[in-house]
Amino acid sequence: MTALHNRAKAIISSMALLAVSCAPAMPQQAPAPATAPTAPAAASAPAAGAQPTQAPRAATAPPATPAPTPRPASAQPTPAQPKYGGTLNLIRSTDPPNLDIHFTSTAFARQGAGLVYSKLLINDFGTGVDPDKLVVVPDLAEKWEQPNGTTYIFHLRKDAKWQSLPPANGRPVTAQDVKYSFERMKSPDSVFKENFDLVKNIDVVDAQTVKFTLAKPFAPFINLVAFQGSAIVAREVVDADGDLKKRAIGSGPWILSEFNRGVRQVYSKNPTYFNKDKIYLDKITYYVIPDTATQLAAFRAQRADLWFFPKDQIDILKSAIPGLQTEVLIARNVNSLGFAVDKPPFNDIRVRRAFSLALDRQAIIQFALAGDGIVQGPIPRGYLTAFGLKTDDASRLGTWWKYDPAQAKKLLEEAGYKDGLKLKGLGPNNLPYLRDNLLGSLDQLKAVGITLQPEVVQFAIFNERKFKRDFDVLSASFSSTFDVDQLVYVAYHSTGSQNVYGIKDPKLDDLLERQRSAILPEDRAKAIGELNQYLMDQVYLPTIYDQVNWWAWQPYVRGVRPQYYWTAASGEQRWEGAWLAK
């Protein structure tokens, strides 16, 4: 099946390339800078979460941001005077069912909201920012303090105003709005309530100052405040409509002027935005294009200005669009084949290790992603780098992540499975790479005596069976959008919301609690390192890869550089500084 699959893909790619070579010559494009060779980011650049703050902290200045390490990318355009005006046309594969950023779980709700709402803090973006770094900078809060491990004080900027739409009507954003928003995020209907469990009190000190008191130290807190979903919303809208499903009125740079579900969202420049001088565009339009072939066609025809594509399609686009700008980003998600560890056979550590040793991860990356991925240990390489930890294979993958079918067989025999195992593997049919993780591992597992019967089902069925733990092996994916804690805690902690694997390990719980409560950077780095070692040793989840995404944007789009995957796909970068040279 692997050979046939690859042959089919090769034929389709060849047909596309043949079409390009037969195409009439492209009309001359406007002169654009040459595209420098791109390179995968993770190999060279260090990545960072928020700059951990020192505690106790008396200074009111935001933490110092180290100078970004220059990294190879498509060459940034020659500095030119930005032009005002124009509409940036973007793609999304689907759109949110409604606009309620706190109560709607899909990432797409947050993507649009990032344009409309402000947050206290935000992940830095811009052409001068290293995409591998997640540096937190001020947004609504012009500065913050951390007087001790459990207290954070945010000072709001005085020029922040709600958009001039009823019922907020352009009034100033106050500390009361911040308190209201975070209490909404803590409420039972909020999809983020788990994240804010540790927030004990939110106090309005004065109109521009708000204080958070946590139940205990929580190192990811600053990153959480900068998270997409931590939007500051206007109470009047909720009071008027009962929810935020129908309207999005924020204090951000863009006003949602049209939400046509399944068709498009249109955002217009907010003239009262506090950084309005950095907004050059008139409009941003997100078109909903679910089909990947149509996405490619739209981009090729320059009806869309920015999106990500597989590597082979990037090559087609580069030959068709002179001056195309590209960037490679590591997705920072983790794809794995997990199993229930609280019952046989995977409650035996030897069987878990054998399973992991049986996987040829490079081959699976080739099969599932046509090579657009990197072998991944339990914790994504970007996070290890952020904490100054080693990222050589031995350090981040350990003993059990290598491909060693002979040792796998030996371990299975020692565990009493000399005759092999028959298992069922569950995967969703709407995400090809998760399906292919299963299919790509069949022969490898068979070689060590594990017969895996794949069950590729509709996503709703997959989800239900996942929650009911009705599987032997599960092909799943985790993402973290603001901090490594969001990834490891939910998956591995005995109370984690995504822990469908039955992992109940007091030592692991302790390590997880330690890393999230270690406020000092060096303490947290040590805790993360120990956690990673333990996860590599126990093999609770044999992770396979992290995806590499190739982003492309048109030659005439300037002042843009996609950052970390989720920010690039979302409104995180707000398109401040973006302009169109046409």
Added chain:
Amino acid sequence: MSTYAARRILIAVPVLLGVVSLIFVVMRIVPGDAASLMLSETGGTPADVTRIRTQLGLERPLYEQYGLWLWSVAQGDLGNSYWTGRPVVAELVSRLPVSFELTLFAAIIACLIGIPTGVLSAIRQDSFLDYAGRLVAISGLAVPGFWLGTLLVIFPALWFGWAPPLSYADFFADPLANLQQFLLPSFALGAFMAASMTRMTRSAVLEVLRQDYIRTAWAKGLKEQAIVVRHTLKNALIPLVTLSAIQIGHILGGTVVMETIFSLPGVGRLTIQSILERDFPQLQANVIFLACIFVTVNLVVDLLYGWLDPRISYR
């Protein structure tokens, strides 16, 4: 005829009820519901799942859910979408023009291609034109619609740097953009129907051409055009009308694929989305609508027979 029509409409009611009831039960039996999907990204405890299921009314027994739903339908309320909170009828109505236009254009294209090709093929039987027509017909039947649709998206972009406008433009607001958007998907959707119509037209015309009255017409010295148009086509249309009714079903199913490929916000895409999202109220409303379409089309076709062939009477 009016008695016949009234009887057919009355029969349609239990048919519609049966179809929708089947969908109601099947969707609730199939694993997965909106509650677990809503928690798929963030995860949740069993208590969270129960809370959402209770909010959506999914915790009630099946018979209770069915009874409540039937009662609200009888009052004209088809409910609100689980995901958007909007009335499902409003969502459906907003998507209707797109699917209607796509289906209409596909049917027009199918007729414009299928009937003339079939007639030409028949009256020039065993000639080059006949073989060409039959080849085109076979190709249209063999080529999957989704593949043709994808090619029609990709190759104009790669060869000419052109793609249809990205968002739906109403025909009356911007006819040019609208036609640019609908031409390709309508062609892809109508291709199969055109192929079927070509073959059926050819067979029907050939059969009619062999009739005695046609031979008499030739003997009288009528021109070919008069024979074909005045004497042959109308009699050949009867099986074509039957075929069209069946093909409407195929086209309606095909709109799902074409609306997805060409990013058109129609009923087909809404239906598939509501299935994947387990949005039961939306799906049920869509099924009622589609079933009504089927029933109506079949009724219209049956009534058309009477007009086409005066010998047909209704009892």
